[in-house]
Amino acid sequence: MKIAIVCYPTFGGSGVVATELGLALAKKGHEIHFITYKQPVRLALLTKNVHFHEVNVPEYPLFQYQPYELALSSKLLTVIKQHKIDILHVHYAIPHAYAGYMAKKMLKEEGIEIPMVTTLHGTDITLVGSHPLYKPAVTFSINKSDVVTAVSENLKQHTLELFQVKKTIEVIPNFIDLQKAHPEFTDCQRSQMAEDHEKIITHISNFRKVKRVGDVIKIFYKIQEKIPARMLMVGDGPEREIAEKLSRRLGIEDRVMFLGNSNEIEKILCFSDLFLLPSETESFGLSALEAMAFGVPIISTNTGGLPEVNQDGVSGFLSDVANIQQMAENGIYILSDPHIHKSFKANAKNVAAKFNIHEIVKKYEAVYESSFSNLLT
Numbered sequence: 454m455k456i457a458i459v460c461y462p463t464f465g466g467s468g469v470v471a472t473e474l475g476l477a478l479a480k481k482g483h484e485i486h487f488i489t490y491k492q493p494v495r496l497a498l499l500t501k502n503v504h505f506h507e508v509n510v511p512e513y514p515l516f517q518y519q520p521y522e523l524a525l526s527s528k529l530l531t532v533i534k535q536h537k538i539d540i541l542h543v544h545y546a547i548p549h550a551y552a553g554y555m556a557k558k559m560l561k562e563e564g565i566e567i568p569m570v571t572t573l574h575g576t577d578i579t580l581v582g583s584h585p586l587y588k589p590a591v592t593f594s595i596n597k598s599d600v601v602t603a604v605s606e607n608l609k610q611h612t613l614e615l616f617q618v619k620k621t622i623e624v625i626p627n628f629i630d631l632q633k634a635h636p637e638f639t640d641c642q643r644s645q646m647a648e649d650h651e652k653i654i655t656h657i658s659n660f661r662k663v664k665r666v667g668d669v670i671k672i673f674y675k676i677q678e679k680i681p682a683r684m685l686m687v688g689d690g691p692e693r694e695i696a697e698k699l700s701r702r703l704g705i706e707d708r709v710m711f712l713g714n715s716n717e718i719e720k721i722l723c724f725s726d727l728f729l730l731p732s733e734t735e736s737f738g739l740s741a742l743e744a745m746a747f748g749v750p751i752i753s754t755n756t757g758g759l760p761e762v763n764q765d766g767v768s769g770f771l772s773d774v775a776n777i778q779q780m781a782e783n784g785i786y787i788l789s790d791p792h793i794h795k796s797f798k799a800n801a802k803n804v805a806a807k808f809n810i811h812e813i814v815k816k817y818e819a820v821y822e823s824s825f826s827n828l829l830t
């Protein structure tokens with residue numbers, strides 16, 4: 454199949470999922486066309502089956518806001534026609550599903566019908582999409598998609614509660630390429646980050662408010678009182694400065710390293726002993742799944758789709774949002790006994806294996822097939 458994928462090219466989870474899915478589909482022989490404003494961060498190589506089309510929005514002094522949706526829908530029209538694309542798969546409803554629908558309408562005028570699959574990722578529903586300013590357009594775009602998927606059961610339920618959705622929403626969870634977390638991966642360089650007797654605790658996110666990075670620092674503060682440890686803060690965003698200030702205020706700045714955005718997530722997870730994700734909400738928690746695939750136990754909150762990923766008492770522990778004390782105690786429990794740590798590490802890997810990319814890609818292929826019949830009815 455020839456598939457056009459629209460996504461955000463940045464470090465966010467939805468862009469990562471879209472890119473990894475496209476690459477996996479390309480490996481299976483599908484022809485993939487990524488259409489977005491910048492080459493996606495995880496898209497290192499363009500090959501025979503992987504193409505990238507950049508959406509340029511020309512500056513014009515009249516526009517206070519550059520009309521990205523307009524440029525995107527025009528680009529979609531051009532690419533779909535030129536490359537005879539079979540399926541349009543948009544990740545993140547805003548504004549991709551909206552622009553996709555416009556492209557579909559324009560194409561129909563020219564006698565071309567193409568199904569649109571919309572994948573909802575979370576913040577497009579929970580944080581942004583439900584705002585009264587966007588809600589009518591988001592509802593419309595969801596209902597005009599030929600197939601709608603959500604990355605967790607929780608996100609599906611949330612979408613049905615928040616929007617008047619007339620479509621069936623199919624749950625296709627996010628996934629992990631277990632090959633990338635293979636056991637013979639030896640390039641860990643743990644010694645660069647910590648002494649042998651110290652544990653390495655990691656947090657990876659976009660440092661937005663919803664991630665509660667202040668809680669990460671507070672949890673780490675309590676853990677390092679009991680266990681020698683270092684904290685790796687990976688990513689960047691608006692709350693980074695607050696977290697940096699807090700670690701200085703708590704006097705642990707020499708134990709907390711802010712690494713910024715990284716393309717070396719695999720290396721970092723390879724030497725991590727524990728992963729903290731105390732988010733306010735999380736439709737899925739892809740970073741937790743990535744950590745689990747490397748055998749890193751997870752201390753997370755129990756909101757959103759997190760319980761579908763992190764199994765309480767198995768791959769890690771779940772706590773109520775802001776329950777810093779309990780999250781710290783759970784972290785200490787896992788790290789303080791090598792046998793317990795080992796068993797949580799093995800469990801984390803086993804749970805992650807359920808999200809094997811090969812199985813999930815098959816589900817998307819089935820969705821693509823079904824989208825043709827949806828279009829015909």
Ligand code: GMT
Pocket residue numbers: 465466467468470545574575576577579604627658659663734735736737738739740
């Ligand atoms: O919050 C983020 O990390 C970014 C955001 C995005 O849109 O990329 O992530 C959302 O989609 C990810 C991929 O499906 C999910 O793993 C994240 O849980 C979800 N974030 C939230 O729901 C807050």
